[in-house]
Structures are given as structure tokens and as C-alpha cells.
Amino acid sequence: MIRMLHLHRWKILAVATLANLVLLANLAAGDPKGLEEIAWLDIAGEGGAALLAFLWLGLILNSRPSGRVTNYLVAGLTGIFIAYWQDVLDEVIRLPEAVVWDHWVESGAMPLGMVLLTLGIYHWQREQLAINEQLRRRERIFREHRSFDRLTNLTSAPYLRRQLAMELGEAGRAVTLMMLDVNRFDHVRRQLGPRDADRLLQELAELLLLNLRQDDLLCRYAGDRFAVVLPGTGEREATLLGGELIAAVDHFAFKTRQGETHLQRLDVGLATARGDEPDALIERANQDLEARRQQPAPA
Amino acid sequence: MIEASYELDDKFIRAHHQPVTLMDLVCDQGAEVDRLLRHTGLFYHEVAAGRALASPRQYLQLIHNARRLYPEPELSFLHGQRLFPGHYGAVSALLGNAPDLGQALAVFESAQSLISPLLTTRVARAGDYCCVQWLDACGAGDEYRFLVETMMAGLASVTRWLSGERLPWIFQFSYPRPAYPEQYRVHLGSDLHFDAHMDAMLLPAGYLDRPWPRASATARALALRDCENDLARLGFRTSFIQALYDYLRQRVREPVSLEQAASALGASPATLKRRLRRQGTHFQQLLDRARKHEALHLLQLHGYSNDQVARHLSFNDPTNFRRSFKRWTGLTPSACRRLLARTLDRPDPSARSDEGAC
Structure with missing residues (x-):
């Protein structure tokens, strides 16, 4: 206090x-x-x-x-x-x-x-x-201090839903929702340990923010999954932006507390709003992400 | 006979095993350990020295405190993901060296008092599915949902780690969709079914005996021996409620009275009643639960018709069965079967069944 x-x-x-x-x-x-x-x-x-x-x-x-x-x-x-x-x-x-x-x-x-x-x-x-x-890029239009995520200081899923409800209410404007997560994060957490894994998420949040446009909004959806609201953006442009984020994370050499380098990959899914409700749009973006998730390389 | 078992106030959980993973998690977020241990009756120096034994009630109080100090819905999932295989001696080695999913599940089922003291596991293989059901071990009360989230996240995470692949679990929950579905979606998976009357994880049975890459047969054999020793020293494998539930489930075709159950325990009916009341339940509730779960299994996994289920449970009249089923689940058997068929992505079986009878 x-x-x-x-x-x-x-x-x-x-x-x-x-x-x-x-x-x-x-x-x-x-x-x-x-x-x-x-x-x-x-x-x-x-x-x-x-x-x-x-x-x-x-x-x-x-x-x-x-x-x-x-x-x-x-x-x-x-x-x-x-x-x-x-x-x-x-x-x-x-x-x-x-x-x-x-x-x-x-x-x-x-x-x-x-x-x-x-x-x-x-x-x-x-x-x-x-x-x-x-x-900007961390919040849009309205502010609610209770909806900030503790780890990354991004807004959380309830904020995302409310934000999408407002964006989707504006007729005639393209909105694309992007979902991102770290490939095989469950393994990463076991390899790095929980503290370094948490730090990795914090630093990824900063990295993603740097690569977004002024009007985009980054939220932490849950766990290692982030959501990006891309207002006024169609599927083609969103795919390009997604590719940029993947490239940025590919080149991000995260350092553990022991100073070792840890590389990771990002998986990206997209859904462009076609008159759906926030939950339906989130679900489509999640499904797209899971469908496109790169299968692990055979051991 | 009903086997030896533990209750809510038996002190046998090593506090430096699973409870410490929760303490570490919450303290990592900046909570003070003294506030975390308040009203638990545990002392940090004893926990740290590896001397403290906690009862299920004390562990539940610790969970209650943890949720107050870190009131984020992700807590249970993060806790679960840190739990297994863990560093709990022989039982962790046994789990970590499981040669396949079937053997890993057997550890949860047979060494439950060591690996999951608050929630019991029952594994059933039926038709082309394997069903891992989670049950309240000794009256978790308000923390029950937290435990389900924890154990499901824990099992999903450890099986992904040991098998090297993401297993396509189907998740069923007895409770309605929570306000934070995103945590379930990310930490568990996409196949989630709420209001489904059972807390269970289902998987095509083919996954049960696929070999896993990490297992060592020698380490496993030694761990198995040590684990049996640990269990023998403890004197029980499962909780009192679970032991009684298992007894009732085995005798689900015959009418079992409170007196019969009491004599199987070698106790008086009054003692049995008192023991159950202490853990927030009563005999009829357990009996109903056993029969309800049996009916759900037969409907969902074995593809029984309503009449067959009624006969199996020794109801002499379908109307009676329908009334009981409605009391257990709030649904008619047919409606419930349609709901459960959707869970497994099966075509609606009622098209060919005895809709008229039930």
C-alpha cells in the first residue's frame, strides 16, 4: 500500500x-x-x-x-x-x-x-x-486499471473482449485479430525454469510492442499466448505484420540468468472480423493459430 | 472389505513436496511466506527442514491463502504445470520413467496418496477411448475447481513432456464455463466441454501403449520397489471417500445399504455416518455419485441404450431410472447422451435408440 x-x-x-x-x-x-x-x-x-x-x-x-x-x-x-x-x-x-x-x-x-x-x-x-x-499499443480507447496483467503489464483477456466489442461495433471498418504464442512453450518452461520463462514472456511483450504500429493493441491472452488487435487492417496486411513479428522473434537472442542464449519461435494465427461477436472472432483466431502451429521437428 | 485409507485430518503429505511448489510459485510473485502459511499450522522452518507433514486440510488452507494472495485465474494452471514429475522421491522417478501413457496413469491411480493427495484418479478404458476421471478425495469444498484445474493442467503438461508430443485430450467439466475460459484454452487445449457432469480427460485408447522416449526400465524397476515401500510405510493408497466410492462402484448392480458398507469397513453405521459428515458428504450422496458416474460411462463410452443402463443398474422400471437420472444430473438420459456424444464428436446415437422408452 x-x-x-x-x-x-x-x-x-x-x-x-x-x-x-x-x-x-x-x-x-x-x-x-x-x-x-x-x-x-x-x-x-x-x-x-x-x-x-x-x-x-x-x-x-x-x-x-x-x-x-x-x-x-x-x-x-x-x-x-x-x-x-x-x-x-x-x-x-x-x-x-x-x-x-x-x-x-x-x-x-x-x-x-x-x-x-x-x-x-x-x-x-x-x-x-x-x-x-x-x-498507446498497450491500451486503446478506454482505461481500466484492474485489467492489467501482473507479469507483462499488458492488458488481459477481459480487456481484449471489451475492446473487440467496441471495435466490432463500428460498422464498415476492417479489424483483424492476431494470436501469437511461443512454439512448445511447455518445453521451454521446463528447460528454462519458471523464473526465466516468466522473464522471457516479459521481454517478448516488449519486443512485440516495438514491432507494432501506433494504433495496434497488444494484450496478454493467457499463458504464453498474446493477442494483437489490428484496426483498419485486412488479412493481407495482417499476414505481412505477422511475418514481421515471427522474424523479429526468430532474431531475438534471449539470455537466461546464467547468461546462456535461448532461441525461440513464434506461431501466429489470424482472423479478420466478418460481423462476428468478440468471442467468435477470438475462437477463430485461436483455431487458426492451432492449425498453423509448426509441428515439432522429429526427435 | 474396504481398504485402509486417509481422511481430511491425517498428517501424511510431505510439506516440502507439492505444497512447496505452490509456496514457491506464490512467493515468486512477491507474497510473504508468513501470510501464505497463516492458519495452516505449518511453520516455514519445519517445511524448509523437510520435517513438516501436512494434512489434506492444511494443504487446502494453504491453497486458500495462495488464491487470496495471488488472485489470478492462472494460478491453478501454473501450479499444475510445475507439479509433475516433481522431486518427490520414488514416485517422481516412477512417473518420470513411465514407458507409456498407460503406465503413467497407473502411477496416478495406484500411488494416489503420494502423487495427488487431494484429488483421486480413476482410469477406465472403454471401447476406443480411455477416460481419466478426477474425484474429490476428502472434501475440498470451495477449492475443488482449483484442484481440478491444477491436476488437469499437471497431467496434460507432464504427458506432453514425457511423450514429446501434444496429446489430443478432450476435457469434460462438471461445472459451467468459468469467467476465464482463455486460461483453459491456452493451458489445457481446444476441446473443452463444460456442464458435462464429470471432471474427466478423454483420449483415444491408442495413445495408452505408444512407447515414450524418456523411460529407463532399470530406474523404473527400482522406483517401483521404493514406491511400494513408501506406500507400505504410509499404510494406505487412497482416501476414505474414494475407498468407499470404489466399493460402491464395484457393487453398483446390487443395492448396498449403509449398514453393509459399515460392516465392510468393520465399523458401526454411526461411525461411518460421522466420518462422512466430517468430510462434508453423506452416504446417499456417495451412492448417487457412484451410480451416476457408472450410468454416464455406460452411456458415453460403452454406447449403452437407456434401457440397458437401467437394467445394468438394477432398476426394474425405466421410469424409475429416468427419475433417478434426472435427480443426479438434471437431464433426461437421452438428453445427457446427446450432450456426451457431442463431446466425442460422434453422430447422435439417439437416432437409432430407444428414444420412446426414456
Whole structure:
């Protein structure tokens, strides 16, 4: 759960120190109110807002590496948090009329925080567009973080089915589905051992991505089988692309942890959509793959 | 007599054998071993020292934990693929040196307590098919499907490895199509049949005695001797539920009562009832299961007509048989036979059969 927080030790310390300073300043300048003077509803409202702002701060810090965008977001949320914090303290500590800085904390930190947060979100959006560009070929049209495969970080079979349902819904557009798997992977796994076999799949995923076009989508179907959605592509073009992937994997000299070279072959099957449902298209591509699978060389 | 057998709480599974392959698999994915062993009653230092013996219940708890820590549907299949032949001493050597598929299956059947303690195997050769059926050994509950996936992936993988070729298994499952059919498709094969009332793998019988390339006759003979010693030391080959099931299956033509079964066990009916209840089943359920499986085998593999099956199971009236069959499977015998004929790609046999009678 707590994965990124350790990167932000100093920021967390700064926020905590700031909140403490405000508390100490309030206590130094004013006196606590009596119980009968306290408006509990206001405390619940303002305290809740402060608590939520603090929670957002934690979630943001835990999900982001350090950097400019993170700094903006954190500064903005800190401003908002401090403003609400002063609000809460106002409810329990009475400051003399002569003190005016509390108004500055309350009314100054809030707009300043809002501006910084807006700036942060703007840059965050720019950053996200850049990441989307990097993620192309790994996802198309919609995002669902729960459908990423753990091993390869590609999307998995349920995502493929939903994606195909959307692609096939667009009438008049050719879609070809390609299925790929490693020839005799069961033997490969026994030869390499499970860890190297897993690494082989990870590296194959990267290699396949490098050889695909911008609009193609690579998914991990199951085990050693990958699926490629080729939008706007007919059978001829898909066959060419399949040949390129086979050639790329033929020339891929995978290294085991002992540093030995392991060569492997790819088998490819294709199915071009002809008004079928996603499951039927997947099934046809699977059957094509199994029919074309190269028979093992006689021992 | 019913042979000696084990139950859910008997500690005899060497934890550093099959359970460790699952632990390694899940820990490779980043899980902590302490969380994996929680509530199992096993301790890592004892497992690592090769001293720990686990009961089926503890192994099942380990599987439960593993599924929680690595909740991906591929877990069972990956586990199965790592299981065999394995490094479990004589039984692994026996399996690894099997000269053909028939002998490999015989290891699963006769040394079941050593090689597959949670799921039993029964092999039947009928007509032109060989049928490998998987049965719950001692009340797996929610983990049953996981075990079926594991053992089917394990057997498919080890037979592919030892034979050097992809065997054209046909897979039948008692449960409906799961939400992750792609795992079955890639890890098992293309010939999958869900809602088929039995968890079984079928193969043309010609594959049973095709010689395999890896076997060594000497190593096998030594392994066989050691394996028999291991089994003798253990004192049993199979589980209590399976032993009783086998007894009922052998006597499927005669009406067997709870009292008869109890006396064959040398126990009182109350004891038998209690032992079955402890493992989540009861006598009538086992009896029904034995008769249902016998009926399915006769219909699917021997090509019996509905009347012949009814007579074989000593039903004196076809209507009675039909009612019982419907209770076992939810289908009429004819509908079930059509479904099972499709599994084997056979022409629908009901065209020539006694549709009217059943």
C-alpha cells in the first residue's frame, strides 16, 4: 500500500510542521473557548474539510514520484489544508480583536492553494497526455486499471473482449485479430525454469510492442499466448505484420540468468472480423493459430 | 472389505513436496511466506527442514491463502504445470520413467496418496477411448475447481513432456464455463466441454501403449520397489471417500445399504455416518455419485441404450431410472447422451435408440 510515501518524507514533515506552527501561534495569541461557546456543527464541517484535504494530500503523495507536477499539487493542497485548519482552530480558540494574521492565513492560503492546485492539475494533464502516448499499443480507447496483467503489464483477456466489442461495433471498418504464442512453450518452461520463462514472456511483450504500429493493441491472452488487435487492417496486411513479428522473434537472442542464449519461435494465427461477436472472432483466431502451429521437428 | 485409507485430518503429505511448489510459485510473485502459511499450522522452518507433514486440510488452507494472495485465474494452471514429475522421491522417478501413457496413469491411480493427495484418479478404458476421471478425495469444498484445474493442467503438461508430443485430450467439466475460459484454452487445449457432469480427460485408447522416449526400465524397476515401500510405510493408497466410492462402484448392480458398507469397513453405521459428515458428504450422496458416474460411462463410452443402463443398474422400471437420472444430473438420459456424444464428436446415437422408452 505505502509505496511512494518514503520519497516525500520532507514534504510530509513540512506540512506537519506548518500545521503545528499555526496551532502554536493560535495558542500563544489566544485563549481556548469554553465548551458552551463551541459550535459543533462548524467544527464537524470545517474539520471534515481539513481532514479530506489532508487525505487527498496523502493519496497524491503515495501515487506520484517527486517532480514539478507533484510539487505544485502538494503546495496547492497544503494551502487548502492550512486554510481549513485555521478555520477549525478559530472555532476552539478565541483570538483578541487586535490579531489580524489569522484572517490572512484563512483568506490568503485558500486562494493561493487553489491557484497552485490548478496549475498542478494543468501540468498533470499535460503529463498524462505524454504518458498516454507512451501507453498507446498497450491500451486503446478506454482505461481500466484492474485489467492489467501482473507479469507483462499488458492488458488481459477481459480487456481484449471489451475492446473487440467496441471495435466490432463500428460498422464498415476492417479489424483483424492476431494470436501469437511461443512454439512448445511447455518445453521451454521446463528447460528454462519458471523464473526465466516468466522473464522471457516479459521481454517478448516488449519486443512485440516495438514491432507494432501506433494504433495496434497488444494484450496478454493467457499463458504464453498474446493477442494483437489490428484496426483498419485486412488479412493481407495482417499476414505481412505477422511475418514481421515471427522474424523479429526468430532474431531475438534471449539470455537466461546464467547468461546462456535461448532461441525461440513464434506461431501466429489470424482472423479478420466478418460481423462476428468478440468471442467468435477470438475462437477463430485461436483455431487458426492451432492449425498453423509448426509441428515439432522429429526427435 | 474396504481398504485402509486417509481422511481430511491425517498428517501424511510431505510439506516440502507439492505444497512447496505452490509456496514457491506464490512467493515468486512477491507474497510473504508468513501470510501464505497463516492458519495452516505449518511453520516455514519445519517445511524448509523437510520435517513438516501436512494434512489434506492444511494443504487446502494453504491453497486458500495462495488464491487470496495471488488472485489470478492462472494460478491453478501454473501450479499444475510445475507439479509433475516433481522431486518427490520414488514416485517422481516412477512417473518420470513411465514407458507409456498407460503406465503413467497407473502411477496416478495406484500411488494416489503420494502423487495427488487431494484429488483421486480413476482410469477406465472403454471401447476406443480411455477416460481419466478426477474425484474429490476428502472434501475440498470451495477449492475443488482449483484442484481440478491444477491436476488437469499437471497431467496434460507432464504427458506432453514425457511423450514429446501434444496429446489430443478432450476435457469434460462438471461445472459451467468459468469467467476465464482463455486460461483453459491456452493451458489445457481446444476441446473443452463444460456442464458435462464429470471432471474427466478423454483420449483415444491408442495413445495408452505408444512407447515414450524418456523411460529407463532399470530406474523404473527400482522406483517401483521404493514406491511400494513408501506406500507400505504410509499404510494406505487412497482416501476414505474414494475407498468407499470404489466399493460402491464395484457393487453398483446390487443395492448396498449403509449398514453393509459399515460392516465392510468393520465399523458401526454411526461411525461411518460421522466420518462422512466430517468430510462434508453423506452416504446417499456417495451412492448417487457412484451410480451416476457408472450410468454416464455406460452411456458415453460403452454406447449403452437407456434401457440397458437401467437394467445394468438394477432398476426394474425405466421410469424409475429416468427419475433417478434426472435427480443426479438434471437431464433426461437421452438428453445427457446427446450432450456426451457431442463431446466425442460422434453422430447422435439417439437416432437409432430407444428414444420412446426414456
